[in-house]
Amino acid sequence: MAEIKCVGILTSGGDAPGMNAAIRAVTRSAIYGGLKVKGIYRGYRGLITDEIQEFHTQNVSNIIQAGGTILKTARCKEFTTPEGRQLAYDNLKRHEIDALVVIGGDGSLTGARIFANEFNFPIIGLPGTIDNDLYGTDSTIGYDTALNTIMECVDKIRDTATSHERLFFIEVMGRDAGFLALNGAIASGAEAAIIPEISTEVDQLAELIQNGFRKSKNSSIVLVAESPVTGGAMGLAERVKNEYPGYDVRVSILGHLQRGGSPTACDRILASRMGAAAIDALLEEQRNVMIGIRNDEIVYVPFSKAIKNDKPINRELLDTLRRLSI
Amino acid sequence: MAEIKCVGILTSGGDAPGMNAAIRAVTRSAIYGGLKVKGIYRGYRGLITDEIQEFHTQNVSNIIQAGGTILKTARCKEFTTPEGRQLAYDNLKRHEIDALVVIGGDGSLTGARIFANEFNFPIIGLPGTIDNDLYGTDSTIGYDTALNTIMECVDKIRDTATSHERLFFIEVMGRDAGFLALNGAIASGAEAAIIPEISTEVDQLAELIQNGFRKSKNSSIVLVAESPVTGGAMGLAERVKNEYPGYDVRVSILGHLQRGGSPTACDRILASRMGAAAIDALLEEQRNVMIGIRNDEIVYVPFSKAIKNDKPINRELLDTLRRLSI
Amino acid sequence: MAEIKCVGILTSGGDAPGMNAAIRAVTRSAIYGGLKVKGIYRGYRGLITDEIQEFHTQNVSNIIQAGGTILKTARCKEFTTPEGRQLAYDNLKRHEIDALVVIGGDGSLTGARIFANEFNFPIIGLPGTIDNDLYGTDSTIGYDTALNTIMECVDKIRDTATSHERLFFIEVMGRDAGFLALNGAIASGAEAAIIPEISTEVDQLAELIQNGFRKSKNSSIVLVAESPVTGGAMGLAERVKNEYPGYDVRVSILGHLQRGGSPTACDRILASRMGAAAIDALLEEQRNVMIGIRNDEIVYVPFSKAIKNDKPINRELLDTLRRLSI
Amino acid sequence: MAEIKCVGILTSGGDAPGMNAAIRAVTRSAIYGGLKVKGIYRGYRGLITDEIQEFHTQNVSNIIQAGGTILKTARCKEFTTPEGRQLAYDNLKRHEIDALVVIGGDGSLTGARIFANEFNFPIIGLPGTIDNDLYGTDSTIGYDTALNTIMECVDKIRDTATSHERLFFIEVMGRDAGFLALNGAIASGAEAAIIPEISTEVDQLAELIQNGFRKSKNSSIVLVAESPVTGGAMGLAERVKNEYPGYDVRVSILGHLQRGGSPTACDRILASRMGAAAIDALLEEQRNVMIGIRNDEIVYVPFSKAIKNDKPINRELLDTLRRLSI
Secondary structure, eight states: OOOOOEEEEEEOSSOOTTHHHHHHHHHHHHHHTTOEEEEETTTHHHHHHTOEEEOOGGGGTTOTTOOSOTTOOOOOSGGGSHHHHHHHHHHHHHTTOOEEEEEEOHHHHHHHHHHHHHHTOOEEEEEBOTTOOOTTOSOOBTHHHHHHHHHHHHHHHHHHHHHHTOEEEEEEOOSSOOHHHHHHHHHTTOSEEEOTTOOOHHHHHHHIIIIIBTTTBSOEEEEEEOOTTTTHHHHHHHHHHHHOTTSOEEEEEOGGGGGOSOOOHHHHHHHHHHHHHHHHHHHTTOOSEEEEEETTEEEEEEHHHHHHSOOOOOHHHHHHHHHHTO | OOOOOEEEEEEOSSOOTTHHHHHHHHHHHHHHTTOEEEEETTTHHHHHHTOEEEOOGGGGTTOTTOSSOTTOOOOOSGGGSHHHHHHHHHHHHHTTOOEEEEEEOHHHHHHHHHHHHHHTOOEEEEEBOTTOOOTTOSOOBTHHHHHHHHHHHHHHHHHHHHHHTOEEEEEEOOSSOOHHHHHHHHHTTOSEEEOTTOOOHHHHHHHIIIIIBTTTBSOEEEEEEOOTTTTHHHHHHHHHHHHOTTSOEEEEEOGGGGGOSOOOHHHHHHHHHHHHHHHHHHHTTOOSEEEEEETTEEEEEEHHHHHHSOOOOOHHHHHHHHHHTO | OOOOOEEEEEEOSSOOTTHHHHHHHHHHHHHHTTOEEEEETTTHHHHHHTOEEEOOGGGGTTOTTOOSOTTOOOOOSGGGSHHHHHHHHHHHHHTTOOEEEEEEOHHHHHHHHHHHHHHTOOEEEEEBOTTOOOTTOSOOBTHHHHHHHHHHHHHHHHHHHHHHTOEEEEEEOOSSOOHHHHHHHHHHTOSEEEOTTOOOHHHHHHHIIIIIBTTTBSOEEEEEEOOTTTTHHHHHHHHHHHHOTTSOEEEEEOGGGGGOSOOOHHHHHHHHHHHHHHHHHHHTTOOSEEEEEETTEEEEEEHHHHHHSOOOOOHHHHHHHHHHTO | OOOOOEEEEEEOSSOOTTHHHHHHHHHHHHHHTTOEEEEETTTHHHHHHTOEEEOOGGGGTTOTTOOSOTTOOOOOSGGGSHHHHHHHHHHHHHTTOOEEEEEEOHHHHHHHHHHHHHHTOOEEEEEBOTTOOOTTOSOOBTHHHHHHHHHHHHHHHHHHHHHHTOEEEEEEOOSSOOHHHHHHHHHTTOSEEEOTTOOOHHHHHHHIIIIIBTTTBSOEEEEEEOOTTTTHHHHHHHHHHHHOTTSOEEEEEOGGGGGOSOOOHHHHHHHHHHHHHHHHHHHTTOOSEEEEEETTEEEEEEHHHHHHSOOOOOHHHHHHHHHHTO
16 A cells, blocks of 8 residues: 555535634644645535645644634535546646545545545545534534534523513424434423424424423423424424414524534544544555544544444433423 | 602513613612612513512522513503503502603503503603614614624624635514614625615625625625515525526524523623613603613603604715725 | 432532533423422532422523522531531431432532431432543533633633734643643643643643744643642743743633533533433432443442542543644 | 825734724725735834735635734834834835824824824824723723623623622723723622722722622622732732631632633724724824724824823713612
8 A cells, every 4th residue: 555645635515613623633633744735625626626735734723713614615516427536536646645534524425435436545534514413423523513503592592482482493404313403402401302313293392382381381492403304493383383373483593603603622622633533544544434433532434334324313312301391 | 740669660572682681770779779679570461460579689680691581571462552551550550669661672662652641650761672773872772782693693604604605695683774784794794784774785786796706705795684675685695596696695594593692791781871870860850761872971862752763874884894895 | 218209409519510400400300200309508508507498390490501500509517527417417307308419529429428328318429510520421510611611711812822922821720630721722722731640741841832832833822730730820831931031921820710601512411411310310229329421321330439530531632732733 | 295005004012802803994995995005013013023015805804703913913122212113114115105004002002103203104093902091982992892701701700609609809901991890890790890090999898798798699799900009809809808707709810811802793893993994084184193983983083182191980880880789
């Protein structure tokens, strides 16, 4: 296996808080280990359009606290074609980049996997997504920040809900995974979470409305994952308004602000450790693995495992939410 | 004029951060001045349904930092009828309440004005609304907090907008007044504000899109007041998508979270000063005035003036926004 | 073993964010399980002075987001005497309290252990301390919030450090444990952490100052645990000023604000899960154990183990900090 | 008077949040008005050492939300000498800079005044200091942010003070001016403020301790300006401990973190308006004035007036604080 002398780094897919901390950690760990680093802009698109620049330790100064990604990100259709990937490979060769670190979610790692196999090119993935839906890691970069952002928003809405004695449906991200909705509900003291993994929401809602609301409490908040499975906050609110016309029902869709903001301590530390581990993995001749964290220890998860498997919801949490919302 | 021995206090209309600081200030200033204080729950409704309780200094301990209103708030149709107001008056008499302090916005002060005239009852109003749309005061309680909440949300969305190079339309509150949208745009470095007071938005937008975006900048944010005059963020986004199909346009509606949260220093100080001034005003035999702040000094604004007049937008701000968004 | 029908709950020692979330979770889980709950004020002192009150689900409404502890806390010398503990036991009997949940740190659990043995009284401990220094649990209630508070403070100080090109020593809590200093340093992108567990600080500092500062960087931040072992921020700053008179050295001692603030999502969820688990443990006839979390699962840790053992620092983190501060 | 074609900009003295927003506003307004802009690094020192660089609109992109100053700041002894100032003047001429915008506090504007007179050089000052101690302007850039930072810190400390029932002395900045201490006390619901302008603190403290504490309240917080006149928080705490040995007295010194952080909406808007006004003033051939804000309108304040006069404390605020702390 050829020695690695220069590492390229890119962020891809939806941005997540902590991506900059990961870029910083990859860059400095690589330089600390004697490697060159090149930053690739706009994800896979920059590989194809040749937006590549050498990175020194100063390039990543004072970015650990910044949301978004200084490398920017984009979706790229061309990279799904063999011709596009060939262009990407040619550019990598021309820049003498021997290995890639790709920070992104499910789709980004799928692209990485195909490219790595096609050109026998060493790639390490870092799980960068607020949804926490990658298998093999306890947490993904950005998840803790998004969870705290959601909680802070619900704290604010609760001020109004309590003052006006209303029933609020708040929609949060998580197309395929209810981690944000379920944990956000526990963290914010909400009454229920409607998530794609569990299909009993209708009964739960009826129960919530008949027993809980206007008995011991005078306001209620329900978190809803944005998934088509749940119907979304708007759909649920409509149903409740029809079935229980007496309630003062409101909807709030948190939307894009869940992606932004300065990362939490947890996400910065996770990104820092994972970024350093990515360089370790390359130097240990690991390839085509995603860096994960399990029981507070760094693990290597083969792309095939990380992408294809569904990460299960912890049922204890559902039970806790139910007991605490009485 | 009869001596005032007992003051009732209520919050009415939409809740606003700082209402609790105002409740605390009214309560403590009254007790400091030798008066009794009674808290009335759920606005005018509590007057009619007799939800009234004596307040001591401890009742308002540790609430200065809390969003919402511990007195709760509600809309009340009955208070718009003479019969409802008679019930309210009877309850006030029975509780030996000699004067009222009403914290709320335009609608709440309109109700106060009618009631005060009808029963010759002393009422002092405090401007409590995030919209800052009351005439005769430089600022209303809650406005500065809402402005900061909007700014923090836009800061987060900008992380994503910049990372993805998108054009964002963000809808903020302000049905009749563009203060939040215009000042929010300056504070967050947005490219434009679409407000009900100025009807040139279409041209502005076209100009913004043709000149600004993708020239010196790679993302743009436009703040839109939720008013029907502006069309709202969704309406504008649709129009832009149709006319300029190349742009990656997104919409975010901030919604109810703009009302909540711990009040800023500015709002807590304003509410504290205004609450103390409300008691001063009563002791000085002022009636049917709203407490205002002008040039950092407390002023008394007759209800008729505060409610009926439109507060003008400072055109210098529009000009500043335009110059700084190049 | 006698059936448990009524649970007492108290907080003891230094307050920690999330204690209220734990009080809420214990209270509601107990009521959900058919038990009575009694709140004991001011820790063990309230047991002796009989400050005990029944708690219903409303007593813990809207407290999940509040810092501090609604049950208050105090140190209590009398509880260290057999006479004091006898008084405490008599009060428990009189109130028909069959079991206790104690939320606190090392000292509080030591008291719990003695009392439990002396009177054969069922006690469950919850680890409530910002220091994260209890063995057998990956995290303690309050640690994540304190870590984020420290990080946010350092982010602010970094603005000034960078603008003025200074060397800052920032002192954080952690008398016996460097978790806050070390993880706080990684999270805030600091250059070094001086912690009681590792005694090589002088060399590190010399190296930091000679190589790092004024070479690739123009400011530096060092986090120092407040321990006598480290000398504290003030002591280190003095030494550096003497040895390297050219530097613009400043000190900041974060102090008590590290204990306060609204808990993070992580701490609220942890406290909620642990509070619910405390009731489960009692119903499962567990006694004299601390609830811990290991690998995201609830575990029971015997008091003797939790108190007596030192929790080790993860050396990988030290290495990561060093590589990322180049 | 010679036409102005190129404006230099620098920040000087202690950094203040909003300085970057001001740099952005000056830069963009100048470019909008057809002028060139040059950024000068490290305050007056950069003038002498020739650290000067042309600024385009992109140089100030995405900085409105950043604390500190991208131009950095420093103290500069050389600039207090005629030789130093001559060097500075020569560099300005060489860079074809026709006018300066100086952002800073009292000392920085004093330097500006001397230089402007000496070389008949057009200078506009912007009041950038968290202390709010410049005469002729209702507020200075950075003051509102520092006030909110203080308030948020006191909110956190109050959690602990209330939980432990303690008396806290919290030291805030403001060597010569009590604005931060007094307004911070009102905003955070503290019991008293000890400020340099009013020398009755001892009596106030005795009264506070004898009447207020342990009567209706179980904790107290006193804000102390760091001035030698007040003795600082440490000095006052010592005195109280000696005179009232029963109290659990604690001290917290907020220190440098008061200078940092992302600016509030108020400071960003103020800085944006003032930055734009600085360019207007230059184009209107104003010289040697500080931009101020009075009654929400931009005013020009001659340097001599801004520097030499003491800004009075509003006595109504002292009275409000006293009434609300019962």
